[in-house]
Amino acid sequence: MTKSRTDSTEHVISHVRELIARGELRPGDRLPAERDLALQLSVSRPTIRAGLRALSAMGVIQSRHGSGTFIPDGPPTLGSEPLRFLAALHGFSREEMYEARRVLEVSSAGLAADRATAEHVAAIAEEVASLFASIDDPQEFLVHDIRFHRAVAAASGNQILASLVEMVSALYYERRRETATRATDRNLRDAADLHRSIYQCIRSHDGERARTLMNQHLLHSAAYQAEEEHPRSQAPAAAKNSRKRRT
Amino acid sequence: MTKSRTDSTEHVISHVRELIARGELRPGDRLPAERDLALQLSVSRPTIRAGLRALSAMGVIQSRHGSGTFIPDGPPTLGSEPLRFLAALHGFSREEMYEARRVLEVSSAGLAADRATAEHVAAIAEEVASLFASIDDPQEFLVHDIRFHRAVAAASGNQILASLVEMVSALYYERRRETATRATDRNLRDAADLHRSIYQCIRSHDGERARTLMNQHLLHSAAYQAEEEHPRSQAPAAAKNSRKRRT
DNA sequence: CACCCTCAAGTGGATTGTCCAATAATTGAC
């Protein structure tokens, strides 16, 4: 069986895929060294490096200079970079992003209310506390805002959903951090209150209300941000109309 | 400004990112040749290749041997490979996948009913017709099933949602195609009928009913598949109970 | 004119060998 000259890099990727599929590589494990992999697979080291770089771009591995190449520990994460490229190429709007967040996060909040363990609840509570502590620092508030939403998604008990929420929220974070300082104390305080209300619904396992409040929060958030970008005397009324349309 | 020895490959990636951000690279465009890029960025060609391979893994570029490297045309697509690796590493269950699909696709169906153009409707109708034509070929049926769901997501008018649906449905397809032949004519016919009903709701802009039927379809699909894997005399009853719990 | 073939140029795919930079492990001194 002669080795096809093409797809050597793809062979590297599929070799790692098979190791994972066979359970021979798990989160936290270290891959063989590049030189060893090159010997094992009978390809050159630059080819190994190209394959590993592809896997790194997919978030499957992380290489550490001088140490080795590892499968990351921790929850499954897709990262935001692929979605970022897509957004740049295809012009994803802020409205699309908020809508996608609503689709994912309203359901995640409902599931979190059904399934959250005490640990999940504690993690969410911690972010709520941090939100209130950050009202005078919009960048810090944004970080805890993102963490809150990820904690809620983790509490949904669905790893795929949590990965999707993480990916979309990371895209939101990349965009929002450029304008986060525009947020007023008033709207951060309102948002912190809503986060707390969502937390309380999750804690008390009230799924329907968790969904309602998460939806409300994301609609508010979208409206506040729209107002930041186009300040008008009619903006408050527009926000209210937006809510009626959804109910 | 001396060039850091590390992160040359990352520099390749960010260079392409900036070209895209500045609108200098759009879908359908061709990147400079590897040799030219190496000169422009003052890095070696294997470094360019590693960077391009990473971009390729993210679906941002496609290289064609002898032709060049291109930004793909067509709708934004995340591909299934990253999610596949995550699934293999973290053990995503079939239930998680169906639930994630319900979160994404029930809302997408509702939005499609609100927003579908005549072209969207025609594309969905075509897949419905193909579903009925494939009832005696489960693999072909599966292909059109997937296409139906993507067409519905495209009709949602939200590119992010459509990309997420495409990604999760691709994961579903990879898994399902191994067992697709287990489907009976009976359950394929039932599914085709449900697809058609969903299509009709989208065509007539009945968002609420589109949501209900999409949810029902995915729950049915999950139940049929569970029955395929664990045939029991109680299975039909279990499927009914599952429906009641969701209503 | 259209079509086909050949060839050269340009492209991606990959190798070999070498060097650099960071980290981990080992060794020796106290």
Added chain:
DNA sequence: GTCAATTATTGGACAATCCACTTGAGGGTG
């Protein structure tokens, strides 16, 4: 035992070269 220096191992990258594929230009034929 601790700590510092040294060595080994690792990832990061380079330069030069060759292979395989595609494209386009030019020439020949009907």
